[in-house]
Amino acid sequence: METLLEQIESGKLWQFPGGIHPPEQKSISNQVSIGSLPLPEYLVLPLKQHIGANGQLLVNKGEHVLKGQVLTQPGTNWSLPIHAPTSGTITDIKPMPSAHPSAMPELSIVLTPDGEDKWCDLQARTSIDGLDNKALIDIIHHAGIAGMGGAGFPTYVKADSAKTIEFLVVNGVECEPYITADDMLMREHAEDIIRGIEVMSSILSPQCTLVGIEDNKPEALAAMKLAAQHNDKILVRAIPTKYPSGGEKQLIKVLTSKEVPSGGIPADVGVLVQNVGTLFAVSEAVYKGKPLIERVVTVTGNTIQTPQNVWALLGSEVKHLLYSQGFTPVDEQRVIMGGPMMGFTLPTVRIPVVKTTNCVLAPDNQELAVAGQEQACIRCSACADACPQTLLPQQLQWFAKGQEYDKLEEYNLFDCIECGACSYVCPSEIPLVQYYRVAKAEIREQKLEKVKAERAKERFEARKVRLEKEQEERQNRHKRPARSAPAKDKAKVSEALERVKKKRPEQSAVQAAIERAKAKKADGDATTLEPDNSAVALERAKRKEQARKYKEEKAGTDQGSAPKDAVAAAIARAKAKKAEKAAAESEAQDPRKAAVAAAIARAKAKKADKETGKASSEAPIEATADDPRKAAVAAAIARAKAKKAAKTPSEQTEVENPATEVASEDPRKAAVAAAIARAKAKKAAKATAEQTEELVHEEPVTEEAPEDPRKAAVAAAIARAKAKKAAKAAAEQAEEPVNEEPAIDEAPEDPRKAAVAAAIARAKAKKAAKAAAEQAEEQVSEEPAADEAPEDPRKAAVAAAIARAKAKKAAKAAAEQAEEQVSEEPAADEAPEDPRKAAVAAAIARAKAKKAAKAAAEQAEEQVSEESAADEAPEDPRKAAVAAAIARAKAKKAAKEAEQTRVESTDTTEENSTSIPESELNPEDKRKAAIRAAVERAKAKKKAQEQEGNDLS
Known part of the structure; x- marks a missing residue:
């Protein structure tokens, strides 16, 4: 039995399910070679022209740049730089309409050409010998090359694949009607495309390279076979004309018989797919040092006088391309970016050409019929028969209308390549692809919100755990581990208790209980330290002693103790007066000391007056001991009385x-x-x-x-x-x-x-x-x-x-x-x-x-x-x-x-x-x-x- 490689080398092809055969309309634009356009009045360069993040600006408004000069620096993963398509001045940096059905504004650089079209310094080379894979990937990365077949996936990411690649598939099918950009590129630049294939093969090291071209492009087939005849690992294959055989998964199925699993990528089955336009840009970057600043665009339609493929500078407006080829608009004119099957109608012709733009179609009203009003589904199953992904378009449409997003994912909505075959064959003219695009956007938004919510929940739970841990640590910090006292300490305590019992045999039951409680406490926590209240106890004892002395003096006075003579009373009052005066002088310095001194003086004066029979007149003074103002008044009265008694x-x-x-x-x-x-x-x-x-x-x-x-x-x-x-x-x-x-x-x-x-x-x-x-x-x-x-x-x-x-x-x-x-x-x-x-x-x-x-x-x-x-x-x-x-x-x-x-x-x-x-x-x-x-x-x-x-x- 032949191996897969032997079958491929023998020229065997396989078929994919579904598919349609719309009118090709390719002969309108492939009869003339690729043309050139004059410099536009200005160029609008969106910072994002690929799948991934924007780059960081390196230029400012008013700055003059050269052709090929880098304008943005790549940042995170899947980020590519933007280069100046021509020399000129940066006139503005502001949001401008983007190449999207909604024309949503995106930050863009507005460049006004100076007409000189002067290049910056380029690093050209004749061979890739001596360059390792990393150096080649960096060249591709800094050249800003993205997938030019329509998706815009960064090429350096594909080249830096961690998985083993068995087959490198080159997509030259270009199955969509009207588009002939790849056809003309292969006719005129087949050798450059082959050199690009060789660069990618040196990086990926596949078993062989398969170039797929539809059999309706004989000139392109001949040119590519001629250019690849020196390399036996490059196999050029003509495949049947069928839409959408240019799809990535469909092309892999036709050339290798391998099927990419649902939700997977070609690298999962050992296959990597590149467009011929992308490989041409790789060749230009590696050998000539040119970044991606222009590409071939098909300008066609019945309203175009000279339809053909042109080299369009990135950033050129669609209007500039149309009028350069003799655009004659009609009533209710439509301009489509892309083909009639997968393209979208532009809301304005002020949209710039980007890296993924391969066609600008300007049909008249008879060339492409306007879709009629949507009718009810008749369940003819034509959409299911035409689907190349073997999906159920009718069921998906019902779930999309009912916003049953779980059902949509269950029915593999994201396997849809949006080829438009189902809409093309629908007799009820139901815009099925539009339903699917809206549903995909909603599901992506929900997933994004869910991811944000999960991250917020994780942060909340982590914070909660952290707070609980901190609280537990604070609580444990104040807890002392209960350690049992050693046996030696227990023995000492027991001996002390025995000695106390021997010395105090008359100890009451209450005291014994207290001693037992103290011993138990000491036994339970020998290391526990009690607070030192000795200072407080000493102060309390002093106050009690003063109160006792005061009571004894009062009792002695009440019992009629003999008063001393008048001279002693006068001396006591003089001393009280002196003390009161000292207290009054120090009152401003320390009110507490002054109050204490005044209280002592009043006590001495009271004692002296009691001894001379005047205790009743001093009663008001005692009431002023706590108030500094009353103390001052009492001190003055005491001085007057002391003077009077001194006589x-x-x-x-x-x-x-x-x-x-x-x-x-x-x-x-x-x-x-x-x-x-x-x-x-x-x-x-x-x-x-x-x-x-x-x-x-x-x-x-x-x-x-x-x-x-x-x-x-x-x-x-x-x-x-x-x-x-x-x-x-x-x-x-x-x-x-x-x-x-x-x-x-x-x-x-x-x-x-x-x-x-x-x-x-x-x-x-x-x-x-x-x-x-x-x-x-x-x-x-x-x-x-x-x-x-x-x-x-x-x-x-x-x-x-x-x-x-x-x-x-x-x-x-x-x-x-x-x-x-x-x-x-x-x-x-x-x-x-x-x-x-x-x-x-x-x-x-x-x-x-x-x-x-x-x-x-x-x-x-x-x-x-x-x-x-x-x-x-x-x-x-x-x-x-x-x-x-x-x-x-x-x-x-x-x-x-x-x-x-x-x-x-x-x-x-x-x-x-x-x-x-x-x-x-x-x-x-x-x-x-x-x-x-x-x-x-x-x-x-x-x-x-x-x-x-x-x-x-």
Whole structure:
């Protein structure tokens, strides 16, 4: 039995099923040799002219290029470059209509020829000796050669086949009507085609090469046999004329009897098919170095005056080809790219020629009948008989119309080569091929979407697995493996438990259970570390110890423990005052330390005051331990109380006792004692002024940090209360020795001088009162700016400090005037005339002065109470300033009333003093007049001090 190769060499041919015999119409264009066309006005070069991806642009707009220069660089697989068909300028790079039934725009390079048609440098060779397969494949690749039979498959991909190729089949059948491009190419360039076959054979190394040509092309058969006669491995075969014998699978069946499986490619059966036009381009690239920039195109049809095959530059518009061959359009003119069976009607003649363009057909209305209206299928089975792929066109059409894509794939829709034989024989004129093309596009789209969805699902699942793994790792990171303690550690634990049991036989059941639980825990996880809470426990123990000591001290105080002496209490309060001052100074640096220091100081002051019987007055201070503002207020109060307690009772006793001690002594001694009492009163006034100054200077926290209006208001209220209290104490100290002076039985040496001194004292007291009133008025007039603009609490605090300084200055002035009064009183030369009237006038003056002092004290008290009420709600700085202004006005009014009272009492005393002649007075009356004069001076002094206190408040 002959082998397949022997059968092929003997010239045996096989038949494929189906097929038709349409009118050939080839003689219209194959009577004239291949012609040339003039350069077009411009060339449109789509970046994609093959199956595969676009290349990357290498040129820019406005750049000049040479003929054959590469314009794009191939990128991924199945990508081919584009070359310049002629020399010229890149005028534009933009989307242009593509060679497709839809004419969908594709990115294209617009090249305007310069007319010189100048080539770039080419690398020609006379032989392929020394070039390996890779070098030959690279040449084919960079020349941009694609399948020119119609599919446009990249040639270098086929040449680089990984499978063994037994037969290289050259397709020269060209079975479709009207097309004669391959026929004329084989007639005129058979030798170049044979050289291309030899290049491919050197790459693929097949057993033999089979050239298939239909028997209706005798000139082409003769030319190819003549060119291949020197190579016995190239067999040229004439096959019967039948459509579509030019199909790849059909040609393989005819020449080799092999059938390509469904969904497979020819390489699966050891066969590779190349078109004669492709092999010619391979020869040009390898031997002449020319890239694929032109091809043979058949221009034919009844509307063409000179139908023939022409060399068309890639990128030339169809319009340029038609009018170059004498195109005369008719009504409803159709222009078809390709043959009448597999070609498509162009929507416009502005479509460029590409690498797969082999024919441009321009028939008239009688040459190709227009398809009629689609009719219902009559089930004649003519389509099935004509199908070369043995498919069921009728079933496929039904499934396509019903969009049953699974059924279409089941019935091998993709085995259809779209030859159009079924549509050609259909009596109902059903466009079956169009149905199949649409269905194929839909199935491809669905598969693409499915692939995208599967990839997205894979990414999602991979992400989910990754997240779960990370979460598990995080959880395991916080888990410590439970490791059993070694036997040695267990033995140690057991021994320790035994020793504890021996030492504590009286251990209760609860404690035993606790010990067992601890032992079990240590046995279960010997390596587990417990948190170190020693610092927290130490702090808790300290707090408990402090609470215990506090309770013990409180219990001892409640049981009536004997208080210490006043000196120790004063020392304790002084220390508290010093500590409070240090806390106030460090408050801005560390509020926590300041609060602790203040709390300690308050505790010490409280303890000292409890020991002296004043525990009840310190209760409000304890409530301020947690608030820094309250702590500052409490500290100020503590300082004032410490100062008050620091004054020993001996000082007051010194003021009160001298007058009584010398009551029965010599009048001279009594006068000396009165002078001493006045000096001590003056000293007490000075001390009060100094205390007021210290109070002003000891409140830097409020003045230095006036950002908080509440603090400023509280500090001002405290200052006013302290000033009022100091003035009241000074007044009481001054009044006490005066009230005791009437006990003196003896008068000074000269009554006249005493009376004159009393008058002078009253005048000076009146003058001092006027000066104090003027100073208070100036103070009120100088502070409206703060009242008018109370928005800034700092300014309010500064104004309060200025007012306190002025009050201090007025107090000093009053003290100095009182001192001058004491020093000048002995200079009096005259005495009152009637001692009784003088006594009555003095009593009236004392009553009025007492009444004025009482009224001034009540007004000051009301002022303090109103200001404290305002201080309790210091949210509004404007209201606080208004309240301060009202308080100053009230103080001014009280000062004026006190002044009027003093003036009236002074006038009355002076009138009474001048009404009684000195000669009528007896010694006893003289002594009483002197005493009353001293009392008047003391009351005047007291009034001045009260006015000073009002000004301070």
